[in-house]
Amino acid sequence: MGTKLYNQLHPIQAAEWNRNHKRRWRLKRKQRLIEKLGGKCIKCDFSDLRALQIDHINGGGNKEVKSFTHKDKYYSFIENEITTGRYQILCANCNWIKRYEQKEGRSYG
16 A cells, blocks of 8 residues: 555554654754754753753744744744844753843843
């Protein structure tokens, strides 16, 4: 049975497989970007991929992310801009501390 016929006969399974495949592909791409940017938090050296985030050094990350319709396009953009020095790797804790200290995103009391 060919892929096309299988997808027609089993649309739910095919859709689930596609979602999982895209999720794995994005995770691998994010991992490559993180590795290119040093692979660990620049503040505390934390290196567990599950909690590492690509941070915009001068802020403005939310606006930039929202300007892209898909994460795939956003990761492509970052990959092309990686040498500009606009991005760094922070763990989730250090990133939120930075956001608080620099009053990024929300109004902090």
